[in-house]
Amino acid sequence: MIGSGGREHALSWKLSQSNKVETVFTAPGNGGTQNNVSIGISDLDGLADFAQKNNCFTVVGPEDPLAAGIVDKFNKLNLKVFGPSQKAAQLESSKIWAKDFMKRNDIPTARFKIFDDAQKAQEYVKSLDYNVVVKADGLAAGKGVIVCNGNDDAISAIQTILVKKMFGDAGNRIIIEERIDGIEASYIALSDGDVAIPMASSQDHKRIFDDDKGPNTGGMGAYSPTPIIDDELAKIIQEEIIEKTINAMKNEGIPFKGFLYAGIMLREGKPYVLEYNVRMGDPECQPITMRMDFDLYDYFVACVEGKLSSLPPTSWKSQFAVCVVLASKGYPASYPKNDEITGFDSITNGAIVFHAGTKKHNDKILSNGGRVLGVTALGDTLDSAITNTYNAAEQIAWSNKYLRKDIGQKGLSYI
Ligand code: AMP
Numbered sequence: 309m310i311g312s313g314g315r316e317h318a319l320s321w322k323l324s325q326s327n328k329v330e331t332v333f334t335a336p337g338n339g340g341t342q343n344n345v346s347i348g349i350s351d352l353d354g355l356a357d358f359a360q361k362n363n364c365f366t367v368v369g370p371e372d373p374l375a376a377g378i379v380d381k382f383n384k385l386n387l388k389v390f391g392p393s394q395k396a397a398q399l400e401s402s403k404i405w406a407k408d409f410m411k412r413n414d415i416p417t418a419r420f421k422i423f424d425d426a427q428k429a430q431e432y433v434k435s436l437d438y439n440v441v442v443k444a445d446g447l448a449a450g451k452g453v454i455v456c457n458g459n460d461d462a463i464s465a466i467q468t469i470l471v472k473k474m475f476g477d478a479g480n481r482i483i484i485e486e487r488i489d490g491i492e493a494s495y496i497a498l499s500d501g502d503v504a505i506p507m508a509s510s511q512d513h514k515r516i517f518d519d520d521k522g523p524n525t526g527g528m529g530a531y532s533p534t535p536i537i538d539d540e541l542a543k544i545i546q547e548e549i550i551e552k553t554i555n556a557m558k559n560e561g562i563p564f565k566g567f568l569y570a571g572i573m574l575r576e577g578k579p580y581v582l583e584y585n586v587r588m589g590d591p592e593c594q595p596i597t598m599r600m601d602f603d604l605y606d607y608f609v610a611c612v613e614g615k616l617s618s619l620p621p622t623s624w625k626s627q628f629a630v631c632v633v634l635a636s637k638g639y640p641a642s643y644p645k646n647d648e649i650t651g652f653d654s655i656t657n658g659a660i661v662f663h664a665g666t667k668k669h670n671d672k673i674l675s676n677g678g679r680v681l682g683v684t685a686l687g688d689t690l691d692s693a694i695t696n697t698y699n700a701a702e703q704i705a706w707s708n709k710y711l712r713k714d715i716g717q718k719g720l721s722y723i
Pocket residue numbers: 418441450453455485486487488489492514524571573582583
């Protein structure tokens with residue numbers, strides 16, 4: 309398993325339950341993952357070397373190594389690896405590529421225009437009679453998107469990305485797109501390049517403060533399933549977004565193998581793709597994984613071998629799962645590290661604490677990142693899953709712990 313976040317801890321946890329998996333190594337892993345290997349996610353040679361020597365089936369968690377071509381490299385070496393090729397990863401690594409792809413394949417998304425000149429971008433914004441979102445083209449750790457309210461906001465966003473280069477070369481070009489006001493949900497599927505099978509639905513909470521206030525983060529909590537995506541809507545998203553994407557990628561000669569994540573905005577019941585990710589969501593992965601009643605390893609192997617259609621349908625626990633992220637105060641800006649975290653042994657209600665920004669030091673767990681832990685629990689109802697999760701989250705303590713108090717409430721208001 310490549311990565312060090314909560315997503316990778318959850319996937320490692322699930323894969324280690326398969327009787328076909330002998331050992332799960334995680335590179336570089338965190339304070340909660342087992343069998344950590346100290347090779348960074350950008351050291352593709354080091355990772356390939358380790359995989360070769362240990363006869364590994366490799367699963368790539370985050371987008372950066374995918375965008376850097378890890379899958380192509382492993383394939384050339386005949387190493388088994390789960391994830392999309394570098395070209396297919398452009399769905400996430402270049403927002404402009406993804407928007408053009410959606411446009412030419414008639415996949416519903418916000419109308420947009422591309423700019424590399426700040427002056428022209430500003431003039432364009434002034435000519436519009438709707439609100440916009442300004443996005444850096446390249447990868448910016450989930451932060452290269454500025455949702456604007458009015459022209460002044462938009463002009464300052466253009467300055468931030470194109471002129472001040474806040475996101476470096478990722479902001480050499482920008483997308484200015486229509487702001488779609490609606491309800492967001494995450495729809496993730498698993499594909500072998502030919503067919504796509506849906507994972508359970510989920511909803512993230514991207515803003516740092518309660519009631520979706522404050523700046524965007526990587527995600528402060530998630531729950532699954534979400535009542536926002538009912539069966540009828542799931543069918544529409546599956547057919548008109550996911551299958552259309554997989555078919556179009558195949559027709560363009562870039563078959564997509566891996567997790568395909570569509571960030572969906574629902575406006576008046578109609579789904580629009582805000583973004584693609586070419587990997588599991590984090591923290592969506594934590595509650596989704598906890599509800600899986602199938603051997604994930606079998607599905608990963610089938611994706612790599614192009615045999616997904618030969619597997620039985622996936623089965624899911626009917627319970628709800630909720631994950632609340634415990635972050636370091638200050639995140640998504642700067643935050644302290646190296647605080648000792650306590651309380652892990654006090655969790656008795658079946659909740660699982662997935663680690664993200666943690667490290668082990670002399671048998672102690674220390675904070676080591678912005679998003680530190682993802683406490684995840686099941687419940688027969690969304691309400692009881694929320695209660696179970698927050699009861700567990702209360703047991704965990706450190707001096708700079710911060711969490712949102714309202715994870716899952718958006719879903720409750722739908723039931
Ligand atoms: P992205 O990285 O493209 O998903 O953008 C991050 C967040 O910005 C999304 O999860 C949305 O909350 C918001 N966002 C992105 N594009 C739009 C849009 N066209 N309209 C409204 N909100 C958006």
